[in-house]
Amino acid sequence: MCLSIxxxxxxxxxxxxxxIVDTLGVQREVGIDFIADExxxxxxxxxxxxxxxxxxxxxxxxxxxxLYQEIIEKMEEAxxxxxxxxxxxxxxxxxxx
Amino acid sequence: xxxELKDFYExxxxxxxxxxxxxxxxxxxxxxDHPINIMEVCGGHTHTIMKYGLLQLxxxxxxxIHGPGCxxxxxxxxxxxxxxxxxxxxxxxxxxxxxxxxxxxxxxSLQDARSKGADVRVVYSPLDVMKIAKENPTKKVIFFAIxxxxxxxxxxALIENAMKQKISNILYHINHVTVPxxxxxxxxxxxxxxxxxxxxxxxxxxxxxxxxxxxxxxYEEFPTKYKRPVVVAGFEPVDVxxxxxxxxxxxxENRCEVEIQYKRSVNxxxxxxxxxxxxxxxxxxxxxxxxxxGNIPKSAWRLKDEYEHLDAEKLYELPKEEIxxxxxxxxxxxxxxxxxxxxxxxxxxxxxxxxxLGSCMVSSEGACAAYYKxxxxxQEVQ
Ligand code: SF4
Ligand code: SF4
Numbered sequence: 278m279c280l281s282i283x284x285x286x287x288x289x290x291x292x293x294x295x296x297i298v299d300t301l302g303v304q305r306e307v308g309i310d311f312i313a314d315e316x317x318x319x320x321x322x323x324x325x326x327x328x329x330x331x332x333x334x335x336x337x338x339x340x341x342x343x344l345y346q347e348i349i350e351k352m353e354e355a356x357x358x359x360x361x362x363x364x365x366x367x368x369x370x371x372x373x374x
Numbered sequence: 375x376x377x378e379l380k381d382f383y384e385x386x387x388x389x390x391x392x393x394x395x396x397x398x399x400x401x402x403x404x405x406x407d408h409p410i411n412i413m414e415v416c417g418g419h420t421h422t423i424m425k426y427g428l429l430q431l432x433x434x435x436x437x438x439i440h441g442p443g444c445x446x447x448x449x450x451x452x453x454x455x456x457x458x459x460x461x462x463x464x465x466x467x468x469x470x471x472x473x474x475x476x477x478x479x480x481x482x483s484l485q486d487a488r489s490k491g492a493d494v495r496v497v498y499s500p501l502d503v504m505k506i507a508k509e510n511p512t513k514k515v516i517f518f519a520i521x522x523x524x525x526x527x528x529x530x531a532l533i534e535n536a537m538k539q540k541i542s543n544i545l546y547h548i549n550h551v552t553v554p555x556x557x558x559x560x561x562x563x564x565x566x567x568x569x570x571x572x573x574x575x576x577x578x579x580x581x582x583x584x585x586x587x588x589x590x591x592x593y594e595e596f597p598t599k600y601k602r603p604v605v606v607a608g609f610e611p612v613d614v615x616x617x618x619x620x621x622x623x624x625x626x627e628n629r630c631e632v633e634i635q636y637k638r639s640v641n642x643x644x645x646x647x648x649x650x651x652x653x654x655x656x657x658x659x660x661x662x663x664x665x666x667x668g669n670i671p672k673s674a675w676r677l678k679d680e681y682e683h684l685d686a687e688k689l690y691e692l693p694k695e696e697i698x699x700x701x702x703x704x705x706x707x708x709x710x711x712x713x714x715x716x717x718x719x720x721x722x723x724x725x726x727x728x729x730x731l732g733s734c735m736v737s738s739e740g741a742c743a744a745y746y747k748x749x750x751x752x753q754e755v756q
Contacts, residue, residue: 339377
C-alpha cells in the first residue's frame, strides 16, 4: 500500500486542498494537505492512498540517472576486458563463484 | 536534460543499469572479509527483490533477510477480530484498505463477515471514507486504519477534514505501527539467539516511503547504539541495488552511518506538516502486540484521550485476550527474519494466496506471497 509510483501535477485546487495528477496517462484527484504550501503545477509527486506525500526532487533524480549512466559506461569497458580475460566466469550472471 | 515521468519508470528499472550495479556489487563484495546479512525491513523491498530476481544478481556473501514490514502481515488475530465484531454491528459500515479483508481472524475474515451480511468496504484512500460517511448519515462509518508511518498521516488528515466539515458519523480503530521500534526489537531478540542462528542482521535497508514522512533521522540510533548501518533506499530495482552497494562501501570503508540512497524524495527531517498533524491527534501506546513478534513498547499509535468520542476501540466492547496463531504457521519466524517461507510445512500446499492460513500469504507484500508468486525465479537460484 505504500508502493506508490510518481505522478505529475496537472492542476491544483487550493480551496479544496486537492490536485489533479497524471499517472502514466491516468488522471485522478488526490489530497495535497501535507504539501499544499509548496506544490506547483508540473511537479512530480508521490501518491500514497489518495494523498500526495511529497515533491520529488528532480535535481536528485537527474543526478542519479547521470550517475547510473556513468557506471554503465565504466562497466562496459570493464565488461569488455572481463570478457577477454575470464570469458565465462562472471559471478553476476549466477554462473560463477 | 529535463526529467520526464517515464524516466521514473524506465530509468530506475533499466536492466542495463541493474546489471551494471550487480557487477559493481560483485566486484566490491569480493573485498569483504565477512558475509553481510541485510534486512530489508519492508515488504515493498521484498517484493522488488523477488519480482526482479535480484537475489540472482548478488554474490553469495550478500544475503537478504526479509523483515516484518507489512501492516497486514503483522496484524494480530485479536485485532482482526475487533474489525470483524465492529463490522457485524447494526448500523455500521466498516472501511479498510486492500488486503486486510482477506486476513483470517479467529472468527473469520472481514470477507466472511461480509458474506454474513456485514457492510464491509475496501477503500483506496481514507478520502473515500468521507464520501461514504456523507452518503450514509444514519450509519456509523468505522475506519479500520492500518499501516506504517507512510499511511498514518492520511488517517489524521481524514480526522482533521471530517472535523472541519462537521461530519460526525466517522469512528476510528487505529492500528498504525512504527518501524524503528520493531527494528530495535528484532536486534534485541535475535542477538539472544545468535549462536543458534548464524544469520545476524548486519545492516538495514530502510523503507524509503516511511522516511518520506519521518525523514531519515528516525534511524540514527542504529549506527551509533547498535552498530548497524542503515541505507534508506527506494523501491525500484535500481534503488535496491544501489542501496546494497552503499552498504558494502560502508563496510569496506569502515563507516557505520545512516545514508540516503533515495535522495530524490527523502531528507533528514521528512514531512514536518504530517508529523505535526500526527502528534495533534495521536499518542504512542505503551505496548502493541505484533503478530508473531509479541508485545513491542511504544510501537504503535492510538487516538489521544480527548478524541475518545471518535475511538471505536473505546466505544464498543471488544475482547482483550490474545489469540495464538495456527500451529503450523511460521509467520512469526519469517517476520523475525529467522526462516524463509519455503521452510514452512504448509507453504504452497495447505496455505496459498487463494486460501491463506497466515497473514504472510494474504498480503500481496507478504514474504510468503512474494515467494509463492515469484517462486520460479527462486528455484533457479537455489
Ligand atoms: S504496505 Fe508495503 S510498502 Fe508499505 S510498509 Fe508495508 S510492506 Fe512496506
Ligand atoms: S506459508 Fe502460510 S502458514 Fe506458512 S508461514 Fe507463510 S503464511 Fe504462515
